[in-house]
Every structure is written in C-alpha cells, then in structure tokens.
Amino acid sequence: MKLDDNSLTPLYQQVLDDIKAHITSGAYLPGQRIPSEADLSEMYSVSRVTIRRAIAELSGEGYLTKRQGKGTYVNQRKMTRKIRQSSDVQSFTNVCAEMGMQAGAHVLEQRIVTARDEERRLFGEDCDKLVYISRVRTVDGLPIMEERNLLPLNGFSFLLEADLEDASFFEVLNAGSGRNPQTSGSSTIEIALADAQMAKNLQIATGDPLFYERVFFVDQDGAPLCLSNKYLVGSRYQFDI
Numbered sequence: 001m002k003l004d005d006n007s008l009t010p011l012y013q014q015v016l017d018d019i020k021a022h023i024t025s026g027a028y029l030p031g032q033r034i035p036s037e038a039d040l041s042e043m044y045s046v047s048r049v050t051i052r053r054a055i056a057e058l059s060g061e062g063y064l065t066k067r068q069g070k071g072t073y074v075n076q077r078k079m080t081r082k083i084r085q086s087s088d089v090q091s092f093t094n095v096c097a098e099m100g101m102q103a104g105a106h107v108l109e110q111r112i113v114t115a116r117d118e119e120r121r122l123f124g125e126d127c128d129k130l131v132y133i134s135r136v137r138t139v140d141g142l143p144i145m146e147e148r149n150l151l152p153l154n155g156f157s158f159l160l161e162a163d164l165e166d167a168s169f170f171e172v173l174n175a176g177s178g179r180n181p182q183t184s185g186s187s188t189i190e191i192a193l194a195d196a197q198m199a200k201n202l203q204i205a206t207g208d209p210l211f212y213e214r215v216f217f218v219d220q221d222g223a224p225l226c227l228s229n230k231y232l233v234g235s236r237y238q239f240d241i
C-alpha cells in the first residue's frame with residue numbers, strides 16, 4: 001500500500017487502518033501470523049517505529065496478539081451487536097447466526113434466589129423468589145460473555161431443570177412459557193473489571209476490562225419478564241451504534 005505523506009492522517013494510523021481492513025475483509029485470517037515488523041516496514045515504506053505503534057494500538061483494540069519470539073497473530077473476530085430500538089430484540093444465538101458464527105453456552109448455575117428490593121420493584125412487590133441462571137456464552141468456541149438472568153420463580157420454575165447447554169435462552173423460555181422478550185424496559189452499559197472467578201470462566205486475565213450490560217425485558221404483553229446482567233469481554237466484543 002502506498003501511504004499518503006500529505007494526508008492529515010498520521011502514517012501509523014494509515015498503516016493501522018490498512019491492516020485492520022485486511023483483518024475485517026478476511027485477507028488476514030484469525031490465528032494467522034501477519035508479516036514481521038521488518039516486512040511491514042518495507043511494504044509500507046515507513047520506519048519500524050511507525051509499524052510498532054500501529055501494531056501496539058491494534059493489539060490494544062483486540063485485533064492482534066504479540067507472541068514473544070513467535071510474531072504477531074490475528075485474533076478471533078469480534079462479536080458485533082447493533083444497539084437496536086427497544087422494539088427490536090434479538091437473541092444472542094440469532095445475532096451469531098447472522099454473522100456466520102456458531103453460538104454456544106455452558107451453564108454455571110441454575111438455582112433459586114431471594115429477590116432484592118430493586119428486583120421486587122421490577123417484577124412486583126409480591127415476587128419474593130427468583131430463578132437465577134448463569135451461563136458462559138461462546139462464539140466459535142471462544143468465551144465472550146457471562147450472562148446472569150433473573151426471572152420470577154412463579155411461572156418459570158421449569159428453567160431450573162431445563163437443558164440450557166448450547167441452547168438459545170429465548171427459545172427455551174418461549175417453549176416453556178409461551179412468552180418472549182419483545183421490548184427492553186430499560187438498558188444500561190458501563191465498564192467493569194473481571195474478578196478472579198469471572199476471568200477463569202471467560203479465559204482472560206483478572207482485571208481485564210468488560211462491558212457490563214444490564215437489560216430489563218418485558219414480554220409481548222408488556223408484562224415484566226427477565227432481568228439480564230451481561231459481562232462481555234471488551235477485546236472480543238463491539239457495539240454498532
């Protein structure tokens with residue numbers, strides 16, 4: 001690629017953008033070793049310092065991983081989910097399918113918990129017990145999210161015995177209750193850090209950044225349905241706004 005020396009865009013950014021384009025287009029495949037710094041320096045006719053900065057930023061964004069003594073490798077594609085209007089809810093499984101990815105799930109816990117004050121305000125003051133479902137969701141076998149779903153015990157006790165391994169939670173929910181998330185009553189996103197147990201579950205380092213998404217779903221009739229807390233690996237996930 002011939003870089004534009006007269007552009008207002010810095011040379012390292014032009015290199016970064018071109019390598020990223022190679023990754024997103026499939027020219028560089030997940031797990032593939034990209035050319036060495038010396039080769040890239042020659043390809044782009046820039047200094048190795050410029051190449052090193054571009055690679056460092058791409059590594060920070062989760063596109064590349066440097067392996068000591070082995071080179072720089074392309075990471076698995078990031079899971080991308082569009083932030084949709086409240087009336088357009090999609091399951092994780094369907095989003096993966098649209099992207100040509102294979103969704104998976106591993107169950108961590110299925111148990112009954114006592115509703116806290118905030119949860120009683122969401123589900124109703126007479127809702128004392130909740131079904132708690134915790135799973136690790138994977139994309140093409142790679143852990144990408146830990147989800148923790150809460151639903152009223154009354155009407156959803158079947159979820160305590162349901163087979164939720166590698167299953168769509170929305171589909172199991174609909175099959176057992178006839179209800180399905182149709183709108184998001186509320187949704188928030190913030191940054192969190194992985195604790196030791198979550199890091200183990202998601203195969204990342206303790207303290208790695210996560211997206212924490214909290215969504216409250218209502219059903220097709222507008223009745224309270226599910227509170228979902230999702231912890232998404234920052235380097236493996238992005239939102240399309």
